[in-house]
Amino acid sequence: MKKWEKYYIGITGAIFIITCIISIIFWRNVSHLSEVTVVIIKKILCIIILLIVVAMAVYVIILGIINMKRGMHNIKKCDDELFTKIDQYKKCWGEDNNYYIKQIEIINLLYKKNGKVDELVKNKEIERLYARADFLLVQNSLYDNLTTCFSSLVISVIASFVCQMMQCESVILMFVWMITILICFFGIVLSRYAKKGHDGSYRYYIDEYERKLLMEKISGLENELIITDQDEQILETKQVVINELIEIRQKKKFKKQKEKLETDIKQVGQLNLCMGDYTTYYIQKINIKGVSGCLVYDLEKGKENNYMGELNLINEDYSILYQILNRYDLISYYEREK
Structure with missing residues (x-):
């Protein structure tokens, strides 16, 4: 937990506790106060409680935005100087045969015997190797995960339409709804295959190739890590x-x-x-x-x-x-x- 989070939660919590204490004192002595004073205090307490709720809601929203930003960063970048040399060649304006060849060549350069990756293995920097393996795994699974989530969302919407359709009294209208829903369903399923590869890209094969080489390096290092x-x-x-x-x-x-x-x-x-x-x-x-x-x-x-x-x-x-x-x-x- 960062400093600003501690301060934010601490201040909000302190205000909440003080508000609770004041509320208890107020309710115990409410009979001794005038009606106007009671109304004013109630309004003040309601405003404070509302502000606390808003403050916590803002905190949750801020955390959500930070996590989304961090997630986007982790999807795009490996944050390792060595492997950035591979990722920097992924930027292009349209993928073609030369693009894929260039990717494989730079991977083979870094993963060759006694190459840069072997230096990590020699120094037993297994954490960096694991981090790269995890990054490549995320890259390969991202497309399938996004497609699955989108398909699930659309199918759930279609399911809600089906429930409404079952309540329809007109047979003709029900038939039209059924045909429309079937077309939408098969459209969603087949849209995934409208383009070859992952939305027209074969780059995931490059990531699979690198991950295969990387896992061989990791496996070799893991087998070397023995003790007496x-x-x-x-x-x-x-x-x-x-x-x-x-x-x-x-x-x-x-x-x-x-x-x-x-x-x-x-x-x-x-x-x-x-x-x-x-x-x-x-x-x-x-x-x-x-x-x-x-x-x-x-x-x-x-x-x-x-x-x-x-x-x-x-x-x-x-x-x-x-x-x-x-x-x-x-x-x-x-x-x-x-």
Whole structure:
């Protein structure tokens, strides 16, 4: 929720509560007031309530417009610098054979082996790949969705005419209505096929082709994202810390404290803690508010500080994790067995 929404709802809610309190006081003391005063107060309260209703209606309308604007934007644009290089070639004045060839060529350029998309795969930027896949899916399904919605609307109108027709006493008029309705029905159904492709465009084939290449890249990346059994306990530690920070954040009352915790939660979520091979590392068990977790230290260097504290953790990400744990007093060490 944005700031203006919070302020808008907050102010409107405060006015509503104050109005309710005044109304209760008024009705309890109405017998002590003159008739003229009662009428004036009633009118004022009615006006205030009307203004509150109008304010909420305006709020809903504004949200509706914003959502429609956002929806139109998401339909038209992918909002990714890399894939914009593909979408910029979709603008033309009439589609022809050269237009489709140009589209396929630029797609093949970006999706070729060791190309720009492979860089995303190499960097494990799966969110950007998912966002593009979703965009292409929306592009391919948009025409069918709009056609279905329009057909459903027209058919519902036709159905209402049928109900009215059944009440008609004239057989001839009923027959004319029936013929008209049948013509309208088949006209709506067949209008979809008046032009080949999607309203004369074959661009959806281009989007399907790109999505096929993209899903192959995504599938390959998904298959590469594997962890070891030791990595699993590291991920569990990370999730335990996130859960604890969220719980702390929910108890805070001040905005700055909440924002700081939100930043720390996001930072923990972005830490790269999994190492895969731990043969040269020491996994130290820690206690996170009664839940078992672990930190990873350098096997040899960690001996000097008994694998405790921030010193000799294997990388900067673990140092950040330790600092956050220490900041909120979440960490303690188990007594080591002798």
